[in-house]
Amino acid sequence: MRLDITSVGVSFGDATILRDASLEVRSGDVVGLVGPNGSGKTTLLRTVYRSLRPDSGSVLVGGDDIWTLSTRGAARRTAAVLQSGHTPAGLTVTEVVALGRTPHHGLLDRESTQDRDAIQEALKQTGMHAHASRAYASLSGGERQRVLLARALAQQPRLLVLDEPTNHLDIRARFELLDLIRRTGITTLAVLHDLDLAARCCDHLVVLHSGRITAAGPVLDVLTSAVLRDVFGVNATAERHADGVIRITYHAEPLA
Numbered sequence: 001m002r003l004d005i006t007s008v009g010v011s012f013g014d015a016t017i018l019r020d021a022s023l024e025v026r027s028g029d030v031v032g033l034v035g036p037n038g039s040g041k042t043t044l045l046r047t048v049y050r051s052l053r054p055d056s057g058s059v060l061v062g063g064d065d066i067w068t069l070s071t072r073g074a075a076r077r078t079a080a081v082l083q084s085g086h087t088p089a090g091l092t093v094t095e096v097v098a099l100g101r102t103p104h105h106g107l108l109d110r111e112s113t114q115d116r117d118a119i120q121e122a123l124k125q126t127g128m129h130a131h132a133s134r135a136y137a138s139l140s141g142g143e144r145q146r147v148l149l150a151r152a153l154a155q156q157p158r159l160l161v162l163d164e165p166t167n168h169l170d171i172r173a174r175f176e177l178l179d180l181i182r183r184t185g186i187t188t189l190a191v192l193h194d195l196d197l198a199a200r201c202c203d204h205l206v207v208l209h210s211g212r213i214t215a216a217g218p219v220l221d222v223l224t225s226a227v228l229r230d231v232f233g234v235n236a237t238a239e240r241h242a243d244g245v246i247r248i249t250y251h252a253e254p255l256a
């Protein structure tokens, strides 16, 4: 399901955080949202999972303005994986993943076979099956991140929005997580700080700089030396190597 953000503007008091931000994520694509600290990435993401209503502009998921959908209808389409730590205490891994089923049934409904199947499938996909009965609070940061992804997958969304999903993950786990997300085939918009990871794993990148989208498109069109210098402040070059992987080389004087 595609995502269309058109001319979104957000201000907090006198401070304009996002100006006229537009981007599209085509159905099935994985798009990385990158930019320096404070550029507005999390704020833009919040407008997509309905945590924040923009002052202007529109956000369409599958062609429908998200604010015309019911809360439950919107939650059936879009799942968000945010930084870990916002999960109710005292739950097991399975119970946390089961929270992802909430948009699919009434508050008092019993868990259906479909719910149980979705939970088991999400636990398997994320490799957390063996930890199903562990206390969520006892997990490592990386394991928690995978459980939060499992909760989002159990929601069976058509759009995934992820805010720095690879925080806490070691290098192999980072690649595995993005690879797993790609394999789900779900349309994804992910805030990523790791430019190398973003360059390897995303179909397109979108660059936010001081609340404006300054570049968007295929990775090598976006990560030019000028963008790396002017937006990220580093002296670097992005190139596709013989093995097909795009890598960023930081030069002897890395700071531009």
Ligand SMILES: Nc1ncnc2c1ncn2[C@@H]1O[C@H](COP(=O)(O)OP(=O)(O)OP(=O)(O)O)[C@@H](O)[C@H]1O
Residues within 6 Å of the ligand: 012, 015, 017, 035, 036, 037, 038, 039, 040, 041, 042, 043, 044
């Ligand atoms: N609720 C709020 N009230 C006031 N200012 C806010 C609020 N939320 C965010 N901001 C400000 O908006 C700007 C953009 O914040 P945002 O979290 O969207 O940036 P970001 O690109 O995700 O940053 P980072 O990479 O550091 O996580 C920051 O200056 C932040 O302080």
